[in-house]
Structure formats: C-alpha cells, structure tokens
Amino acid sequence: MNKNNLNLLYREIIMEHSKNPRNKGLKDGLDVVHMTNPICGDDISIQVKINNDIIENVYHDGSGCAISRSACSVMSETVKGKTIREAKDIVKNYVKMTKGETFDKNIDMGDAIVYEGVANFPARFKCATIAWEGLLKALENNKLDKKE
Numbered sequence: 657m658n659k660n661n662l663n664l665l666y667r668e669i670i671m672e673h674s675k676n677p678r679n680k681g682l683k684d685g686l687d688v689v690h691m692t693n694p695i696c697g698d699d700i701s702i703q704v705k706i707n708n709d710i711i712e713n714v715y716h717d718g719s720g721c722a723i724s725r726s727a728c729s730v731m732s733e734t735v736k737g738k739t740i741r742e743a744k745d746i747v748k749n750y751v752k753m754t755k756g757e758t759f760d761k762n763i764d765m766g767d768a769i770v771y772e773g774v775a776n777f778p779a780r781f782k783c784a785t786i787a788w789e790g791l792l793k794a795l796e797n798n799k800l801d802k803k804e
C-alpha cells in the first residue's frame with residue numbers, strides 16, 4: 657500500500673472511532689481520572705478496571721476533537737486484556753511514536769499505530785496523548801490504592 661492510501665486508511669479508522677467510540681460511558685464504583693487539554697478544549701475522563709494485574713476494561717467519557725475522542729476509544733481497545741506492565745510499555749512507545757521519535761515496532765500497538773502521522777502535527781500531540789496520559793495516571797492511582 658502506498659503512503660497516501662495508508663494515510664487515508666488511518667484517517668478512516670480515526671474517524672470511525674470518533675463516530676462510534678468503544679467503551680464510552682463511565683461506570684459506578686471505579687475511580688475517575690479527569691484530564692483536560694486547554695489548548696484544544698479536550699476534556700475527558702478515564703476509568704480502568706483491573707483484575708489481578710490484567711486490564712479488564714477501560715471506560716471513558718467526555719468531549720473534545722475527533723483525535724482526542726477517537727484516541728480514547730482506540731486506547732481502551734488496545735490495552736484491554738494486557739497486563740499493567742504491557743500497557744505502560746505501550747503508552748511509552750505510543751508517546752515516542754506520536755512525538756516522531758524512534759519507537760519499538762515489535763510492541764503490539766493495535767489500532768493505535770494509526771496515530772503515527774500525528775508526529776507531523778506537533779500541535780495535535782496533546783490531543784493524541786491525553787487518553788494515554790489519563791490511562792497512566794489511572795494505573796498509578798490503582799497501585800497507590802493497593803499499598804494502603
């Protein structure tokens with residue numbers, strides 16, 4: 657597939673997730689991480705359901721641009737079923753990728769790979785990473801809960 661077709665496909669996946677977000681809607685009984693991006697106006701909430709170190713589900717809600725909304729959906733699908741450690745590695749890799757840095761292509765990024773092109777639009781970096789930063793925060797909070 658040539659690069660233009662690939663970009664088109666990537667854009668379609670992003671638009672599809674923003675129109676039909678997976679795992680949207682918060683659940684009772686789970687901690688909420690709230691994230692905002694004042695630059696663009698993205699405002700999202702993330703919840704993580706963890707069972708024995710495995711991410712059973714991720715829920716999200718909020719408003720924002722197509723990139724941030726679709727990224728919430730893609731992120732939730734990408735890390736479902738992964739261990740906390742695997743998810744953290746994916747987040748780190750994703751941030752490198754969207755910054756345009758060298759990233760590990762051996763890590764299974766799922767549909768998140770479609771955000772590779774964000775590296776060409778630094779102004780959208782926050783939009784593409786806000787969901788993932790929220791996930792990291794939620795995972796950290798979970799660890800703190802366990803220590804108590």
Ligand SMILES: [Zn+2]
Nearest residue numbers: 696721724783
């Ligand atoms: Zn945005």
